[in-house]
Amino acid sequence: MKIIVPMAGRGSRLRPHSLTVPKPLIPVAGEPIVHRLVKDIAKVLNQPIEEIAFVLGDPAFFGDDVVESLENLAKSLGAKPTIYRQDQPLGTGHAIMCAKDSLSGPAVIAYADTLIRADFNLDEEADSVIWVKQVDNPEAYGVVKLNANNEIVELVEKSKFFVSDLAVIGIYYFKDVSVLKDELQHVLDNNIVNGGEYQINDGIKGMMAKGKVFKTGKVDEWMDCGNKTVTVETNARMLEFLFEDNEKLIADSVEITNSKIIQPCFIGENVLLKDATIGPHVSIGNNTTVEASTVKNSLIQSHSSIKNANLDEAMIGNHVKFNGNFTKVSLGDYTNLD
Known part of the structure; x- marks a missing residue:
């Protein structure tokens, strides 16, 4: 085949x-x-x-x-x-x-x-x-x-x-x-x-x-993964399936300080969560920091920094710096809103 x-x-x-x-x-x-x-x-x-x-x-x-x-x-x-x-x-x-x-x-x-x-x-x-x-x-x-x-x-x-x-x-x-x-x-x-x-x-x-x-x-x-809205929805559904299948979704290297994770979520290697509430239906890529924020129903890729955010139905790329109060954001790689 x-x-x-x-x-x-x-x-x-x-x-x-x-x-x-x-x-x-x-x-x-x-x-x-x-x-x-x-x-x-x-x-x-x-x-x-x-x-x-x-x-x-x-x-x-x-x-x-x-x-x-x-x-x-x-x-x-x-x-x-x-x-x-x-x-x-x-x-x-x-x-x-x-x-x-x-x-x-x-x-x-x-x-x-x-x-x-x-x-x-x-x-x-x-x-x-x-x-x-x-x-x-x-x-x-x-x-x-x-x-x-x-x-x-x-x-x-x-x-x-x-x-x-x-x-x-x-x-x-x-x-x-x-x-x-x-x-x-x-x-x-x-x-x-x-x-x-x-x-x-x-x-x-x-x-x-x-x-x-x-x-x-x-x-x-x-x-579907055709646009931002349906990709966020697909992320949520896939996380549900993986959680039901008992897949390992949270890396051992995640550092959690005064934070809460509401499953299902995927959290990659060397992620720092500080004073944050994450989930449900959130994926966070490697080497990303989320601080003083609430994030649900969202995708955040790698090497990004999220502070003082209240995110829902958001999609954030790689190497992004975001410090703000918008909710349903869609930010591509290397965006800086700090």
């Missing part, structure tokens, strides 16, 4: 946090989004992972530190790491084809802007599985249309008219991903574009037209 992870986008909806760190590398509940996603997929697949291929963007942004991080992630799962580059943002189908040398055999393709809790039981009769989640507002998503045999017969993007309430979450399994590669090559060769880009859906539609069987896989939880 292979895992293909297209992650070349700049994450503009999560700015300012994605201005200096690629969105998939932003920590949620103490671990980068893409690390948590890949580990969760590998865990639920319950079979050896041969290769993990990452499709990155501009080397000036996705630099050597990002490559090293991803290579170490793959090796930690016993898989061969492969790095590809997408030089231009030409769509989901184009991103996958940037990894065409790895597109053979069984594979999962997963876009690195979401987190899941799921049971990945693969339907042996299906040529492909598309994971979906039932949603209350299907008009905001791409959805699947099923036939009487619960096979996917159509992919519909953000229809104003009800088609189904099963939203596509961006994770796919292909029994032989080379079939998708052939269809996407046809898309590229014939300049088939939607929204000015080459889309994975057009490759999938080509497979369907040739009789390939697509089934749905359902996730228990689908947690």
Whole structure:
């Protein structure tokens, strides 16, 4: 089994946090989004992972530190790491084809802007599985249309008219991903574009037209990391899951002085808490100080200093100095409000 992870986008909806760190590398509940996603997929697949291929963007942004991080992630799962580059943002189908040398055999393709809790039981009769989640507002998503045999017969993007309430979450399994590669090559060769880009859906539609069987896989939880608000919500939900699983969330090196922690929280290495109340649903990165403050439902990354704050639904980057009375702040790396 292979895992293909297209992650070349700049994450503009999560700015300012994605201005200096690629969105998939932003920590949620103490671990980068893409690390948590890949580990969760590998865990639920319950079979050896041969290769993990990452499709990155501009080397000036996705630099050597990002490559090293991803290579170490793959090796930690016993898989061969492969790095590809997408030089231009030409769509989901184009991103996958940037990894065409790895597109053979069984594979999962997963876009690195979401987190899941799921049971990945693969339907042996299906040529492909598309994971979906039932949603209350299907008009905001791409959805699947099923036939009487619960096979996917159509992919519909953000229809104003009800088609189904099963939203596509961006994770796919292909029994032989080379079939998708052939269809996407046809898309590229014939300049088939939607929204000015080459889309994975057009490759999938080509497979369907040739009789390939697509089934749905359902996730228990689908947690978006697209913007600040939903990332804060995802952090809270992930902390709940990790706490229920008895994961170790508070480092032994945390220094606590006249402070209280209300679980669940993640608190990294060498964090100083002084005269503070932390939690619930707070993640704090390594080497950060929080003093004379109350923080809940928030993410604070590493090497930051927070004083005299009352934070709720806040997201604060790395190397930030914040001394103030704002609540729902969103501060990128190296911000100084002191």
